Amino acid sequence: QKLIRELSILTEFIGYVVSEKDVELLFKRLVERAKDLLKADCGAISISQGDNRGLYYSTTEQLDLEALQSILRKRGTTLDDLLSSQELINTEITNPTIQRLYRIRYALFMPLSTSTSLRGVIALFRMDAPFSEDDENSLFNFAFQAFQTISLQNELSKLAKTDGLTGLYNHRVFQERLKEEIMRAQRYKKRLFLLMADIDHFKRINDTYGHQTGDRVLKTVAEIIRKSVRQLDFPARYGGEEFALLLPETDCENAFKVGERIRKAIEEHEFRLDNGETFKLTISIGIACYPFDSRDREELVKMADSALYHAKESGRNRVCLYSSIAQ
Structure with missing residues (x-):
């Protein structure tokens, strides 16, 4: 049942990617579906392309980019460190101020990368229950495939719009x-x-x-x-x-x-x-x-x-x- 549910969510999301041209909306949908998949309380995603820090989206207004970076700093790391190490982090947030402000206690951070310049970090949070190894596998299976699909769609869209030699619009x-x-x-x-x-x-x-x-x-x-x-x-x-x-x-x-x-x-x-x-x-x-x-x-x-x-x-x-x- 669990596997069928995961495949159903992934299939539905890939269908959405094919029909939706707005990349920002795709990333918003990605973190929302990942949150639903793991039954998390909230989630966030940070996307960059090349040297440019691009999109940030959170399912709750309070958890802005600065808050996410602050949570990582308390653990002695940064978004860039996660992207470099490609290490998945499953951790408990012990800082009482962060727990109280954002009503989160457990965090799961997963770096996302592709063969293109598109990279990102997805983060999911819970208050009451830690993330299990099964949760890690579920997030990896969904987010990896979803991110690859978005990246491919993004590249195809660029190819349709730009001149292959100069990179300018065609x-x-x-x-x-x-x-x-x-x-x-x-x-x-x-x-x-x-x-x-x-x-x-x-x-x-x-x-x-x-x-x-x-x-x-x-x-x-x-x-x-x-x-x-x-x-x-x-x-x-x-x-x-x-x-x-x-x-x-x-x-x-x-x-x-x-x-x-x-x-x-x-x-x-x-x-x-x-x-x-x-x-x-x-x-x-x-x-x-x-x-x-x-x-x-x-x-x-x-x-x-x-x-x-x-x-x-x-x-x-x-x-x-x-x-x-x-x-």
């Missing part, structure tokens, strides 16, 4: 975001700037140094663009050696400054070959503005492309505003 997602940003700009009467950027003489780089070097160039240029913009900006690989960038909540002067910052950073960057030889390259950028240049999505892209073409025709390695060539 053309399809860019078009969706452009539509959303135009609607938002229209609703709140804001400006939206679209930058189209194209690496100058990229074919010559491929022909001279080979396609592997060309791929490294694309990855490096993408990283330079990513580091040159704000978090709310939206960089994407538009196709080939062309990149697109959406800049909401800004003005013409700052949009031009962003373009110049990217252009200058690429112009000054030394690209290095495997044999130690270095070379430099440049990029041309065209900028169009919603609603002043156009209120239509497709036309806005064409205008940014026209500004980019003008930058190329004017000698390359420059930033061109559509408004300056339309006059």
Whole structure:
């Protein structure tokens, strides 16, 4: 009966993972189902990806992240220590203040990891009964499978949204975001700037140094663009050696400054070959503005492309505003 119940909860959860796209909701559901599985009084989960501490969720408001970290510190460990050691901790909380504040006495901490950069720690708590070895096995069997499934779904979702070479958003997602940003700009009467950027003489780089070097160039240029913009900006690989960038909540002067910052950073960057030889390259950028240049999505892209073409025709390695060539 116990095994059937565990399999039923796991099967139901995996079905939920397949249908739910919101990763935050998935992790919330994971800790809630783990709590039900072990008949715990409350539970919490802390998720990180790479160097970024991401989501924290607790089934009770009082048990926030600081409280969880405090409980671990009293035991002489931290979340990072648990992730490094991958050690499951089944312990009694002897501190009377913590017992009284959070109404918990027994704790079970389990680190979660995958082959991706996604990692986490799930914690379950009881007041009246300690966790048994069977509880440990049940939590491991459920949480391990559930976390792996979420991680895989997360990676598949990323692959569907991002360009495999550069890690930037792909053309399809860019078009969706452009539509959303135009609607938002229209609703709140804001400006939206679209930058189209194209690496100058990229074919010559491929022909001279080979396609592997060309791929490294694309990855490096993408990283330079990513580091040159704000978090709310939206960089994407538009196709080939062309990149697109959406800049909401800004003005013409700052949009031009962003373009110049990217252009200058690429112009000054030394690209290095495997044999130690270095070379430099440049990029041309065209900028169009919603609603002043156009209120239509497709036309806005064409205008940014026209500004980019003008930058190329004017000698390359420059930033061109559509408004300056339309006059």
